[in-house]
Amino acid sequence: MDLLSLSTLLPEITLTLAALLLLMVGVFMGDRVTNAVTQFAVLALLLVAAALGATMWGVEADFHLTGPQGFVDVSLFTSLIKLMVLITAAGALLLATGYLRREEIYKPEYAVLVLLAVTGMCLMLSASNFLMLYMGLEMQSLCLYVLAAFRRDATRATEAGLKYFVLGALASGLLLYGISLVYGFTGSLSFAEVATALSQDSSRGALVGFGFILVALLFKVSVAPFHMWVPDVYEGAPTPVTAFFSVVPKIAAFGLLMKVCYGPFAPLQDKWLWLLPVLAAITMLWGAIAAIGQTNLKRLLAYSSIGHVGFALMGLAANDPRSVIVYLAFYAVMSLGVFAVLLLMHRDERMLETIDDLAGLSRVHPGLAAAMAILMFSMAGIPPLVGFFTKLYVFVAAVQADLIWLAVIGAVASVVGAYYYLNVIKVMYFDEPVAKYDRFTDGNLTGTVTAMAVLSVAGLLLIAPVVMLAQYAVHLLKP
Amino acid sequence: METFLAYLNEAPGTVLPGLMFYVLAIVLLYAGVMVITARNPVHSVLFLILAFFNAAGLFLLLGAEFIAMLLVIVYVGAVAVLFLFVVMMLDIDFEQLRKGFVRNLPLGLLAGVVLAAQGIMFAISWSFAEGAKEGKGPTVLSSATNTEQIGQVLYTHYMLPFQVAGLVLLVAMIGAIVLTHRGNTGVKRQKVAAQNSRRPADVLKLNSVNPGEGV
Numbered sequence: 001m002d003l004l005s006l007s008t009l010l011p012e013i014t015l016t017l018a019a020l021l022l023l024m025v026g027v028f029m030g031d032r033v034t035n036a037v038t039q040f041a042v043l044a045l046l047l048v049a050a051a052l053g054a055t056m057w058g059v060e061a062d063f064h065l066t067g068p069q070g071f072v073d074v075s076l077f078t079s080l081i082k083l084m085v086l087i088t089a090a091g092a093l094l095l096a097t098g099y100l101r102r103e104e105i106y107k108p109e110y111a112v113l114v115l116l117a118v119t120g121m122c123l124m125l126s127a128s129n130f131l132m133l134y135m136g137l138e139m140q141s142l143c144l145y146v147l148a149a150f151r152r153d154a155t156r157a158t159e160a161g162l163k164y165f166v167l168g169a170l171a172s173g174l175l176l177y178g179i180s181l182v183y184g185f186t187g188s189l190s191f192a193e194v195a196t197a198l199s200q201d202s203s204r205g206a207l208v209g210f211g212f213i214l215v216a217l218l219f220k221v222s223v224a225p226f227h228m229w230v231p232d233v234y235e236g237a238p239t240p241v242t243a244f245f246s247v248v249p250k251i252a253a254f255g256l257l258m259k260v261c262y263g264p265f266a267p268l269q270d271k272w273l274w275l276l277p278v279l280a281a282i283t284m285l286w287g288a289i290a291a292i293g294q295t296n297l298k299r300l301l302a303y304s305s306i307g308h309v310g311f312a313l314m315g316l317a318a319n320d321p322r323s324v325i326v327y328l329a330f331y332a333v334m335s336l337g338v339f340a341v342l343l344l345m346h347r348d349e350r351m352l353e354t355i356d357d358l359a360g361l362s363r364v365h366p367g368l369a370a371a372m373a374i375l376m377f378s379m380a381g382i383p384p385l386v387g388f389f390t391k392l393y394v395f396v397a398a399v400q401a402d403l404i405w406l407a408v409i410g411a412v413a414s415v416v417g418a419y420y421y422l423n424v425i426k427v428m429y430f431d432e433p434v435a436k437y438d439r440f441t442d443g444n445l446t447g448t449v450t451a452m453a454v455l456s457v458a459g460l461l462l463i464a465p466v467v468m469l470a471q472y473a474v475h476l477l478k479p
Numbered sequence: 480m481e482t483f484l485a486y487l488n489e490a491p492g493t494v495l496p497g498l499m500f501y502v503l504a505i506v507l508l509y510a511g512v513m514v515i516t517a518r519n520p521v522h523s524v525l526f527l528i529l530a531f532f533n534a535a536g537l538f539l540l541l542g543a544e545f546i547a548m549l550l551v552i553v554y555v556g557a558v559a560v561l562f563l564f565v566v567m568m569l570d571i572d573f574e575q576l577r578k579g580f581v582r583n584l585p586l587g588l589l590a591g592v593v594l595a596a597q598g599i600m601f602a603i604s605w606s607f608a609e610g611a612k613e614g615k616g617p618t619v620l621s622s623a624t625n626t627e628q629i630g631q632v633l634y635t636h637y638m639l640p641f642q643v644a645g646l647v648l649l650v651a652m653i654g655a656i657v658l659t660h661r662g663n664t665g666v667k668r669q670k671v672a673a674q675n676s677r678r679p680a681d682v683l684k685l686n687s688v689n690p691g692e693g694v
Contacts, residue, residue, distance in 0.1 A: 009639075069636050069639065071639045107657070113650070113654075113657070116646070116649075120646075120650075138647055142647060142650045142651060142654060146650075146657055152657075152658050152659075161658075
């Protein structure tokens, strides 16, 4: 185990050490150091992200490094996805502080669990071996189950945690079963060796194994029809945890999905590629249609996230991982912004979660209403906001891959989806205000809302560099 | 050390491993069916334990003594006992749960038929690899027992996943504590220092009581 190969694990090692240190500090000093622990965790995430970004600077596009015993393999692709995960996790952690303090669950373990979850995500993204993939996936999932039930005195939160746990355990079981089949039919757990074995003799058993693995990963990214857990978990979990769920694990799981599809199972591509357009179409339509009747904003955003996953999957179905990365990057911006708005709204120390609570927001807080309107327009994909261009990019990818029918369904789904996004704006601007909100005191939240709204407008300028970055990142992934 | 299977194969009358396989397999299947049909949930868990033991026996026949022992230690020793606790502690009316069985039977049967049809279609189009039908097993490279072999690679080649497994366990521990631990407020602890520093002069008062007057 030489130092160069160990250096592939530097982000994970740093995060683990930070998490262990903060855990000890939290255990011995108690709840009074929570603020320091949380800030240090954010700092650790951002520092690792900065270091990771610095190593990506000036590296050749075909750069890759194999870790100890070949269990991990880092490339520009894994680094870019990790970078997205780290930055969005830091953002989601910053959003959480005010809410946790108000609900009296502001404990150091929250930040520690987020750090460990991110460590698990980084490990599974680095993995080049199914054993390592499983360990990383399980580590992040366990942290997420606990985070979902973090408000342990609320019935809905514990129910969300339990539902997530039971269904997640089922998905883990499917994943393990698939891995065991692939191991049985190819004789190896290493991505490279599985790819070699499958390119020589694509056995039917390994294909069945891949089917199970695919279902488990699609469950994690919440593609219909494996999305049943999403609305309940999003509604029941504490709002900052929902914000975290809607962005960070999705990016990580999508990264893993791409790595697995284009890594070990690339030789079977003509056997699985047909499935993705179908699933993407179902997911987009279901995300759009099921959201219409929702009155709870968190449920609405859950279906909205399902719809967005469908659009991202369309990029993968079009065999263009670049567009998936671009789509997810800007989806993260919009989603974090919307959840920051949601976290700002509380009245008499109580969170406001229904669409009707937004009534007349424009008259009480014109600035917040304008930011929310921008974010909603962007999510709906109205030009000239960034949401339009990422959708367009995915549509172009689909058309170029001769999937015109899928692009048409995507367009229909975004028109249907626009209805509920615009409904939110209508309630904010044209309904009579009910009562005043509490004063906004959380600088993190107002800052995030402003930053994300500005990014949604200015994203137009950022999209070209992000596309360039994604282009470099997928160079090795999809030669 | 030779494997148990090798010992059995050399034992007089090689029908013995075959016979043991059938005994273990039949009891395993019976126990499995009883787990889901037993009326009393405690009986279900006990049948589950029986099933684990028989599966461990099957692993032993395959020469996989490490997995067999793991099954007994982890599944029987920890998981099944935990199940037993949960079943005994939860106040669930299992008769009530069973009520939907007949109503949902057609749906369940449909799912079963679809699954069976898929399995049959899959099996028909299956092509066997060379030597698969003759039951060719994997080539065993060394004569060491599999416990020894696992021990040789677990802390060397598989160091990294092993360490991550440790982290996963740590996460489970943190999770259990976060979700259940409540700091107790009304605890009465022994204060040794206070006890040692007690002096008779501070706590004892001598009264001289006159007879017939009381305190």
